[in-house]
Amino acid sequence: MEKRAIRLKIEGVKTEVLYHKYRNCNIKSLLVSFEGEKRRVLSTFDGYRRVNFVANVHVPPSLSDFCMKSYPRFKWGLLRSINMTIRDTSMISTAADIDNVAVHERAFQEFSICCLATGGTGNALRSGLDKADYVERNGKFEYVPGTINIILLSSAPFTSGAMARAIITATEAKSAALQDLDVRSVSSPGYKATGTGTDNIIVVSGKDNGAPVTWTGGHTKIGELIGVCTRLAVIEALAKQEGRSMAKPIGT
Numbered sequence: 001m002e003k004r005a006i007r008l009k010i011e012g013v014k015t016e017v018l019y020h021k022y023r024n025c026n027i028k029s030l031l032v033s034f035e036g037e038k039r040r041v042l043s044t045f046d047g048y049r050r051v052n053f054v055a056n057v058h059v060p061p062s063l064s065d066f067c068m069k070s071y072p073r074f075k076w077g078l079l080r081s082i083n084m085t086i087r088d089t090s091m092i093s094t095a096a097d098i099d100n101v102a103v104h105e106r107a108f109q110e111f112s113i114c115c116l117a118t119g120g121t122g123n124a125l126r127s128g129l130d131k132a133d134y135v136e137r138n139g140k141f142e143y144v145p146g147t148i149n150i151i152l153l154s155s156a157p158f159t160s161g162a163m164a165r166a167i168i169t170a171t172e173a174k175s176a177a178l179q180d181l182d183v184r185s186v187s188s189p190g191y192k193a194t195g196t197g198t199d200n201i202i203v204v205s206g207k208d209n210g211a212p213v214t215w216t217g218g219h220t221k222i223g224e225l226i227g228v229c230t231r232l233a234v235i236e237a238l239a240k241q242e243g244r245s246m247a248k249p250i251g252t
Contacts, residue, residue: 001082006030009105010114010153012207017098022081025063028098029082030056030116032151032204040205042163043090052088054202055079056118056149058098067093071139092200094147096120102236104229108221111213112155115170115229119237121244122146124178124193126185132197146196148174148234151204152226157212158205166203166216169223173230174199181235181244 002019018029031053038050057078059067067074079089096118105114123146150170158166175194183193205212217223238244 006101006103006116008103008114008153009107010112010155012155013114013153013204015116017101018082020082022078023063023066025060027060027078028058029078030098030101030118030151032116032153037207040158040160040163040208041090041202042160042167043092043202044167044200045092045202046090048160048163049090051090053084053090054151054204055089055091056098056101056116056151057091057093059093059095061095064095090202092149092202094118094120094149095122096147096149096237096241100237100240102233102240104233104236106225106229107155108225110156111222111225113222113225113229114153115226115233116151116153117148117230117233117237118241119148119234120146120241121148121178121183121193121196121238122186123196123198124183124186125195125197126188126191127194129191130185130187147198147200148196148237149199150174150201150230150233152201152230153204154206154213154222156206156222157208157210158203158216159212159214162213162216163203163205166223166226167201169216169218169226170201170203170230171195172218173227174234176227177231177234177238180231180246181238182246183238183244
C-alpha cells in the first residue's frame with residue numbers, strides 16, 4: 001500500500017494519505033493517528049468517542065451506491081481492508097479527491113490548531129431556505145455528490161462542551177468561506193450557500209495532561225485559531241477541487 005506523509009507542526013499526531021483498494025476499487029484515505037494512544041474526539045457522524053485514529057475516506061462513484069445503501073458494511077469492510085477496526089477509528093467519507101486536502105495551522109502562545117479540509121459543492125444548499133429531497137429509512141439514503149469534511153486537531157485538551165462549541169465556530173467559518181467564494185445554493189441560486197447538507201466535522205482534543213480549554217467561541221484566542229484555520233482550509237480545498245477563487249481575497 002502506497003502512502004504519502006503530510007507533515008504538520010502540531011505535535012503528537014501522524015498524518016498520511018493511504019492509496020489502497022477496496023472491492024476492486026482504488027481508494028484514497030486521509031489517516032490521522034495519535035502515536036499509539038487514544039484521543040477524545042467529537043464527530044458529527046458518530047458522536048463522542050475515544051479512538052486511536054480518525055479518517056476521511058474518498059468514495060469513488062463506483063462505490064457510491066453501496067456506500068449510501070449499506071454504510072455500516074462499507075465502513076467495516078474498508079477499515080478491515082487496511083487492518084483497522086471500527087472500535088478504534090472515527091471515520092467520515094466524501095466524494096472529493098483526498099489529494100486535494102487543504103492543511104492550515106495557526107498558533108498562539110502554547111495553543112495550536114490544525115484544520116484538514118476536503119470539499120466539493122455539487123450539492124450546496126442554504127440552510128433554513130432550501131427544501132430537502134432525501135429521507136432516511138432504516139439507515140439508507142440515496143447518493144448525493146459534494147461534501148465539505150473538516151478534521152480539527154488541537155494541541156490543548158478540550159472539555160466535551162468546548163469540543164461541541166468548536167463545531168459551531170468551525171461551521172461559522174466554513175459558511176464564511178462559502179460566502180467569500182460566492183458559492184450558491186444549487187436549488188436556490190439566487191442565495192449564497194451555507195454548506196452542502198452532507199458536511200461532517202471531527203474535533204480532536206489534545207492530550208489529557210493539563211487544564212482543559214472550556215470555551216472555544218469566536219471571542220477567545222483558541223476560537224479565533226479554529227475560525228481562521230477552518231476558513232482558509234475550506235477556501236483552499238474548494239480551489240483545489242473546483243478551481244474556485246475570490247474576486248477580492250480577504251484576510252489571507
